[in-house]
Amino acid sequence: GQNIDQPTEMTATEGAIVQINCTYQTSGFNGLFWYQQHAGEAPTFLSYNVLDGLEEKGRFSSFLSRSKGYSYLLLKELQMKDSASYLCAVRDSNYQLIWGAGTKLIIKP
Amino acid sequence: ETGVTQTPRHLVMGMTNKKSLKCEQHLGHNAMYWYKQSAKKPLELMFVYNFKEQTENNSVPSRFSPECPNSSHLFLHLHTLQPEDSALYLCASSQGEGESSEQFFGPGTRLTVL
Numbered sequence: 282g283q284n285i286d287q288p289t290e291m292t293a294t295e296g297a298i299v300q301i302n303c304t305y306q307t308s309g310f311n312g313l314f315w316y317q318q319h320a321g322e323a324p325t326f327l328s329y330n331v332l333d334g335l336e337e338k339g340r341f342s343s344f345l346s347r348s349k350g351y352s353y354l355l356l357k358e359l360q361m362k363d364s365a366s367y368l369c370a371v372r373d374s375n376y377q378l379i380w381g382a383g384t385k386l387i388i389k390p
Numbered sequence: 391e392t393g394v395t396q397t398p399r400h401l402v403m404g405m406t407n408k409k410s411l412k413c414e415q416h417l418g419h420n421a422m423y424w425y426k427q428s429a430k431k432p433l434e435l436m437f438v439y440n441f442k443e444q445t446e447n448n449s450v451p452s453r454f455s456p457e458c459p460n461s462s463h464l465f466l467h468l469h470t471l472q473p474e475d476s477a478l479y480l481c482a483s484s485q486g487e488g489e490s491s492e493q494f495f496g497p498g499t500r501l502t503v504l
Contacts, residue, residue: 289430314492322497323394323480323495323496323497323498324433324480324495325495326492326493326494329492368433370433377435377438377446378493379432380432380433381432382431383432
């Protein structure tokens with residue numbers, strides 16, 4: 282079966298750095314997405330990785346290793362508004378998105 | 391505002407009721423999706439439409455019936471639902487189904503089945 286694993290919840294301090302990991306086992310791979318979802322709101326797109334390596338976008342970076350079936354989202358200079366759930370999703374060989382259950386990130390002052 | 395709107399935002403219905411969820415996208419996309427989001431569970435893809443044609447139906451019970459009259463509008467007709475169908479129903483759209491096309495989500499309809 283297809284599976285996406287990510288931690289259920291993480292806590293970090295304002296101003297610090299946090300890394301949210303995602304491991305996947307899917308039938309084929311056609312890219313990995315990270316989305317942010319604030320409570321009661323729509324998920325919004327953060328990043329897309331299809332080749333190995335690091336993609337940097339401001340305070341957020343996403344890393345992919347296809348051989349290890351592994352990705353992480355790195356958030357720097359954390360702000361209170363970064364408190365949200367972070368969803369990892371992999372596009373499989375049928376171009377369908379397989380989603381993780383999300384990581385709830387709690388930022389403390 | 392994401393460009394994808396959903397109505398109603400909240401819905402409470404009994405098991406014998408019939409209701410419809412509406413989604414509209416203002417982004418000129420040609421693919422639209424219905425997802426179910428339950429607490430602490432992964433997003434479950436329910437239906438996919440590409441250029442108004444249904445391309446995916448992930449073994450969804452027949453009490454959920456989608457309708458896509460054009461590329462901008464998507465409906466989910468509900469009838470004789472069960473309490474376990476209570477969840478957040480999200481609509482999304484994308485330019486296509488392939489590769490890097492990101493999906494844009496609406497705010498969702500919070501459904502409670504009594």
